[in-house]
Structures are given as C-alpha cells and as structure tokens.
Amino acid sequence: MKIVMMGTGPFAVPTFEALVASEHEVACLFSQPVRSVHRRKSSIPTPMRDVANAHGIAIHDPASVNTEEAKDLLTDLRPDLLVVCDYGQILKDYILATATYGGINLHGSILPKYRGAAPVNWAILSGDEETGITVIHMTPKLDGGPCLKVVRTPIGPTETTVELEPRLADLGVPAVLESIEMLQNHGPDGTPGQVQDQSSATKAPRLAKSDADIDWNDSAELIYNKFRAFQPWPGCFTHLQQHEKPPLRIILKEIRLLREPPLPGVSPGSVSVVAEDRLYFAAKDGQIIIDTIQPAGKKPMQVADFVHGHHPKVGDRLLSESKLSTAE
Template structure:
C-alpha cells in the first residue's frame, strides 16, 4: 500500500519507523513548517524530519494542508492511505479524498474521550485510572471517525505525561498496522470499525500557560495530578506570599504527594526544614523537593530553604488571587 505519513511531534516517530520497516511503501512525509525561535533559544527538535531524512523520504511542510497547492502535491503522491499522527493540522474533506482510502489517525486517548490536542495531559490531570490509544478512520470532523482499534493501559499513580506519552506511542504501532490490514481487507462499501458515541465526547484542548497556576483550594491529589499532567510544559507554579515583600513566583520542579492531612489552611507552609518544603492541601500535603524562584536557576529545596528562609505559617497563593 502506498502511504503518505503526516506527523510532526515525537508521538508519531514509532509509527513512521514501523511503516518504513513494513511491507508498505511510505512515499513521503508531510509535517509542520519549521518555526523561527526568539532570541538565542535553540530550534526545537524535529524528530519526524530526522527520521524521514535518514530514510531519504521527501518532506513537505505546507502552512496549510488544505490549500490548492498542498492538495496538488498530495495528489501527485497517488497514495492509497494517509496515516496521520501528532500532525497539528486538521484535514478537510477534499484533502482526505486525495488518498483512495482516506486517512487513519492514531490518537492518544480512548475516543470519544479527550478529543483534541492534549489527550495525554488531560487524562492525567483528571485523575483517570486508565487511558489508551485509538486508531480511527478519519472524517473531516475532529477525531470523529469510526474506531478501528482501541488499546487500553493503566496510568501509574506517579506517572507523568513525559513518561506516559512515549508508552502510548509504542502501543499505537501494532494498532496502526492492524488498522491498515483491516482497510486492505475491506470491500470499500461496508463500514469498518465502531462508530463513536457522541454522548461520551469530552475535550482535550491545547495547553495554556495559565494552566500551570496552582489553585490551593483543590485537593492534594488534584494538585499532584496537575503537576504530573503538565510536564514538561507548562509545568506548575505558585506565588509565595511574604511578609513585607512582594509575592515571589515559584516554579515547582519536583514534588511528591503525602496523603497525611495537615491541620492548616490549604497553601500554608507546614514546615521548611532540611531538604523538604511541605505545603498543606485538602486531604494531604505537597512535598517540594526542587523549585525555581523567578529569574533564578532550579534549586534543591534545601538550598532554597537556606537562602530564602521560608517560615511555617506563610502562604502559597494562586496568581489569580494576587
């Protein structure tokens, strides 16, 4: 089968590598354009481009896949199937029609739950005990096509998005290959896969910087889930309310959950001794091992305690309350 791969992020890399190693013919890669960086920041990694270049695949990066020019390039590939994963663009009906069998999409959730750009993050944030991957036969409606394959997996109690996402990417490889085989064996008339139940749809919107702001009125478990979900970006931050000084913004770089409740208002520093900074939250405590004051480097809690001398009874507050 002649396949056009469409992907940008690292979640798509195992699928591309598996397709190249398969009996199918991957004819090219469509990916997002390279974006300029500000100042002296290094260019972000482009793992999909790297894999394509290593294997001599042509690379196309239109600003929009749905322009006449981009569709003409796609038409020239004479593809049987589009395989889409972590691409970052939504294909129109006309673009999907440029391949004989349309497209399949590998999505990082159990659809129809968590349609959208950040399914892995929101599953962890909401405390879901399990997640998975879904391969759908694509329609112009976002993540709305029939499900060809679903694979489920538990989410570990301390697993972060950084750890979960590559696990899901690997789970998706055999599911993609099996889905392609299902379409190859179809008669072209009968619906392949299971339709999604629209009553079960939930959204996984793109992450924003403000998602990192910690609301200390939430439970300790919810705060810990937020930290796990938003690694490496946007992370988690709070503000230290200091007597006689302006609040200090702190990025929490490493934390753990202590289920023992503390007799203090949420957000209150319980103790700041040794190598741990303990913060009260509903139903438990947040223990900070590493943090980063605004404008400074990441430091161990012990170093922060020695240098800044936080005191028990002082408060951490959400930016929205300042």
C-alpha cells in the same frame, strides 16, 4: 500500500519508523513548518524530520494542508492512505479524498474521551486509572471517525505525561499496522470499525500556561495530578508571599503527595512544614511535599538550598497568579 505520513511531534515517531520498515511504501512526510523557540535563535526539535532525512524521504511543510496547492500535490502523489499522528492540523474532506482509503489517525486516548490536542495531559489531570490509544478511520470531524483499533493500558499512580506518552506511542505501532491490514481486507469502499458514541465525547484542548497555575484551595490529589499532567510544559507554578517581600514565582520541579491534613491552624495556601530537605505546602485536604524547586530566574535547586537562601516560614502564603493583584 502507498502511504503519505502526516506528523510533527515525537508521539508519531515510532509509527513512522515502523511504516518505513514495513512492506508499505512511504511516499513522503507532511509536517508542520519549523518554528523558532520564543526569544531564542534555536529551533524546536523536529524528530519526524530527522527520521525522514535519515531515510531519504521527501518532506513537505505547508502552513496549511487544506490549500489547493497541498491538494494538488497529494493528488499528484496518488496515495492509497494518509496516516496521521501528532500532526497539529485538521484535514478537510477534500484532503482526505486524495487518498484511495482516506486517512487513519493514531490518537492518544480511548475515544470518544479526550478529543483534541492534549489527550494524555487531560487523562492524567482527571485522575484516570486507565487510558490507551485509538486508531480511527478519519472524517472531517475532530477525532470523530469510527474506531478501527483500541488498546488499553493502566496509568501508574505517579506516572507523568513525559513517562506515559512514549508508552502510548509504542502501543500504537501494531495497532496502526493492523488497522491498515483491516482496511485492505475490506477494500476502499468498506466501512470497518466501531462508530463512536458521540454523547460520551469529552474534549482535551491545547494547553495554556495559565492551566498550570496552582490553586491551593484544590484538593492535594488534584494539585498532584496537575503536576503530573503538565510535565514538561507548562510546568506547575505558584507564588510565595513572605512578610515584607515581593511575591516570588516558583516552579515545582519534583513533588510528592501527602494525603494527611496539615496541622490545625494552617490554612490551604500556606507553608505547613519547613524541614532541612523538604517543604510541605497545605492544600484543601492534604499536603504537597516539595523536593526540588525553581525560583524565577534561577536554575532548579534542592529544597535545602532554597530554604537556606530564602528562609521560608510556616504560615508564608502561596498565591496563584490570578490572586496576586487582590493580595497587593
């Protein structure tokens, strides 16, 4: 098949590399335009572009793929199939129609659960014990097409997004290749795949910084899942309020879950234990042990260094950003 690859982020790299190494012809790569990191002159990493450049594959990066110009370009290329993964744009029906077999998409969840931009994050946040990948035959409805291939895998109890996403990306490689073969066997007018149960669909919207603001009235397990889910970005944070000091914004870098309740009299949202090499923060029904912490404007540090420099005490309050104004 003559394939046009559409992808931007690292989740798409294993599939792209496998297609380049296969018997299929990869005509070009469509990727998001390069954007600079906020307040920095450097640009964000572009792993898909690196693969394309290494193999001499042409790159197209329209701000929107759903334009007449992009449509004309794809029409001239006359692809058999569009392979989409971690692209960051939703394809309209007239773009899908430029390819003989339309498009397939590799998605990081077991659809119809977690449709949207951040399926891995939301699966971990929800405390799911299992996730997987789905290859769908695309329709204009977001992640709503029939499922060609589903592969399941357990989520480890301490596994973070940083650890889970690469595993899922690798699981997707054979699934994409098998899905392409399935389409070939059915022909361009075939309708392979399992129709999704639309009533079971859930959403996985793009993350915002505010999602990682810790509410210490939540359960300790939910706080721990939030920490696991929001790595490496936006990174969970809170504010330490000490007596006669302004609130200090701190980012949680390494934490552990302790299901034991805090000592009597220590309310959720307070420092419950101060030790030489760790801090315990009280939640609704358990505690969070902090091993590595990053105060605002500083580099990450071991808790021992933080304790020595900031002298936290049992009972010091922890505030979410939304509660700062009411505490002042």
